[in-house]
Structures are given as structure tokens and as C-alpha cells.
Amino acid sequence: MKTDWKFILxxxxxxxxxxxxxxxxxYAMIPMIEREVVDKKKWIRNKDVxxxxxxxxxxxxxxxxxxATFIGYRLAGVRGAVAAMVGVLLPTFxxxxxxxxxxxxxxxxxxxxxxxxxxxxxxxxxIVYAAYKIGMTAVYDKxxxxxxxxxxxxxxxxxxxxxxxxxxxIFTGMVAVQIKSWFGMSIKLEKDELNVVKKEKQVKEA
Amino acid sequence: MDVLxxxxxxxxxxxxxxxxxxYAMIPVIEIEVSNHGWMTTQEFTDVIAIAGxxxxxxxTNSAIFVGYKTAELPGAIVSAxxxxxxxxxxxxxxxxxxxxxxxxxxxxxxxYGLxxxxxxxIVYAAIKFAITNxxxxxxxxxxxxxxxxxxxxxxxxxxxxLHPLFVIALSGFVGMVLY
Numbered sequence: 050m051k052t053d054w055k056f057i058l059x060x061x062x063x064x065x066x067x068x069x070x071x072x073x074x075x076y077a078m079i080p081m082i083e084r085e086v087v088d089k090k091k092w093i094r095n096k097d098v099x100x101x102x103x104x105x106x107x108x109x110x111x112x113x114x115x116x117a118t119f120i121g122y123r124l125a126g127v128r129g130a131v132a133a134m135v136g137v138l139l140p141t142f143x144x145x146x147x148x149x150x151x152x153x154x155x156x157x158x159x160x161x162x163x164x165x166x167x168x169x170x171x172x173x174x175x176i177v178y179a180a181y182k183i184g185m186t187a188v189y190d191k192x193x194x195x196x197x198x199x200x201x202x203x204x205x206x207x208x209x210x211x212x213x214x215x216x217x218x219i220f221t222g223m224v225a226v227q228i229k230s231w232f233g234m235s236i237k238l239e240k241d242e243l244n245v246v247k248k249e250k251q252v253k254e255a
Numbered sequence: 256m257d258v259l260x261x262x263x264x265x266x267x268x269x270x271x272x273x274x275x276x277x278y279a280m281i282p283v284i285e286i287e288v289s290n291h292g293w294m295t296t297q298e299f300t301d302v303i304a305i306a307g308x309x310x311x312x313x314x315t316n317s318a319i320f321v322g323y324k325t326a327e328l329p330g331a332i333v334s335a336x337x338x339x340x341x342x343x344x345x346x347x348x349x350x351x352x353x354x355x356x357x358x359x360x361x362x363x364x365x366x367y368g369l370x371x372x373x374x375x376x377i378v379y380a381a382i383k384f385a386i387t388n389x390x391x392x393x394x395x396x397x398x399x400x401x402x403x404x405x406x407x408x409x410x411x412x413x414x415x416x417l418h419p420l421f422v423i424a425l426s427g428f429v430g431m432v433l434y
Contacts, residue, residue, distance in 0.1 A: 078311070104349065107362065109273040110342030111312030118343055122350045130347060134339060141311030145319040146331050148305050153324065156301070160431050167430025169300045169388040170401040171423055173381060174408035175307060179278035180377035181413060187370030196368060200375025201382070204282070211283045211376055215272045215369070222368020223361060238363045 057125055057132045063090060064117050064136030078113035086120055093120060114138060189240045192225055258326050259333050266318050266337035275373035277313035282380040284317055293325045296387040308420055
């Protein structure tokens, strides 16, 4: 099969356009991606894009970049995946590099220093807010509450590397589910309507 | 070891475990960055501020900033690529085999444990950053003022549903007046 480079370029440009318009984390990009590939280009059907977002959410990495990569692959194989990924990443990359450059130049200015004393407290609030948001869907029974509490305690007191904690999390889940099913305990693998994307879509469609 | 290789390997490892959204990766990146002596925890707090103010995913943005500060433009490029290569590989595998990854029973039970662990991880990050940045600390007017800024910020985010970008900007303005 001859590679249609014009199509690859089109994929790249479509995702390039999405980048700069999205503030507020990866989730902000999802509706923009949907509009571009479903409504405007008609590359992917509405039903399929929901599934792609759900998979993109469970694969490591940012949901927006993952979704773009997945859609790129569906459209034009590995080349499409790379084109979409670079396209969605590039504008953000340039903006972050410019902001980093500016920040490193001005950070010793007394006004900027004072601003950042307060901003750091706000960043702590932003992290608590992130914990609150994910906690609302992740912690819903005694087992999940126990796992979350023990995790914080282990990290804080034993200084275990977070990567070790994440990897053991994968096994903890499998073991917990297995043990519960041995004892015939009922187990709810997900909080109802856990999937944020699915939930948002249902709201939109209603 | 060459610093570019070090950046690449560090963010490649982080890329493979980036489950559960950007904020879960903050403590992971922070520990690696301070272990390598690239930045202090307080400097890394500023990275999150810049990453949060930029468009796009916060973990990738933080990696780009860390890379840039450590080894300028080549560092930024290497760090960004290392963060996304694991996602690319895993997605190619899943897409090739048309594997209904998110509906697989093992994947579902893995996430049953992973989700609360990620919550715990972010709570830990919040405590650690609160201590480093004097939001929790010896009682003084300075700590008290930071606690008030923290409380008001959290209230604006959760209850007033203000945009994070707006809250950061507002807080910066308050900081200029106060400190």
C-alpha cells in the first residue's frame, strides 16, 4: 500500500489546530477532538469515538494525546498515529517552552517572587481539588477507602517510591477482586457511571 | 551519564506508569526530579503552576518544563518524547490486536485497586507540597495567610467552580499585594 502522505498531513494539521485552544488539562481537549473528527471531518462515527475515549482513559498517558494517537491509527496506521500524536503535542510543547523561558527570566523579580508565594498555596489547593475529583469516583466502599488511606500512609511514612506503589496497585486490585469472589462477596468494580467521558456524553445527548 | 539520556530514561519510566490523569504523576515526577538534583520541591511547585497555566496535559507540560530547565531545548524535546512513547507503544499494541482493553476483566479489576491508590498518591502529593510551601507549618502570620489563600482557592475551585487558570492569576495578584 502506498502511503497517502497528503492524508497524513491532513491528520497532522487537524490535531495541530486543536492544541492551542485548550486550557485546563487534557480533558478540555476531548470535546474539541470530537468536534473535529466526528462532526467536521466525519472520519470517525460518534459511537466509535466514545469507545476510543474510554480506552484512552485507561491507557497510561494523557487522555487527549492517547485519543489523538488512537484516532490517527484508525485512520492511517502507525504513520497516522504518529502524525496525530505530534500534531496534538506540538502547539502545547511550543507554548510550554516559551512560558518556561519567560518564567526562568522573570522568576527573581521581587513582584513575581511575591506572586508565587501565594500561587504555591493555590497549587496545593489545585492538587487537593484533583484528589477530591478522582476520590469521588475511586473511593466508594470500605476496600477502596482502605487502599487509599494505606497508600497515603505508606508514601508519607515509609518513603516508598510512588512507581512501586502504582505497580503494586495493579496487583492489589486483581488480588482484592479474587479474594472477594472466593468469599462470595459481591463486588462493584466501578462506581456507577464512573467513566467521565461516557457520563459527559450522556448528559450531552440527553 | 549524559543528562539527556537521564532525562529520557526517567520520563520514559514515568510515561509507562502514567495512569489516572496528570495530577497522579506530580509526586512521581517530583521525587525523580529531586533525586536527580534537577530541582527542589519548591521549584517544582512553580513548574506545576506554569504547567497548569499552559494548555494541554499537566504531566507532559511539567516534563517539558523540567527538561527545558535541565538541558534547554534538547532537554525539553527528549522529555516530551519520553513521556509519549510508552502511550504510543501501548496504543499500537491494543489497536493492532483490536483488544477491548477497557472491558477486559483483568484490566477492570486492576483499576479497582489502581484508582484508590492514585487517590492516595494525590493526597500524599498535596500534604508534601503543603509542608514544603509553608501552607502547613509552625504557626505564624505567614503560614496563617497561606492557609487562608489555600482555603479560598479550594473554595473557588470546588464550590464556585472557577477556572484553575483564573484562580492562579487571582492568587498571584493577591501575593503581589500581600508579600
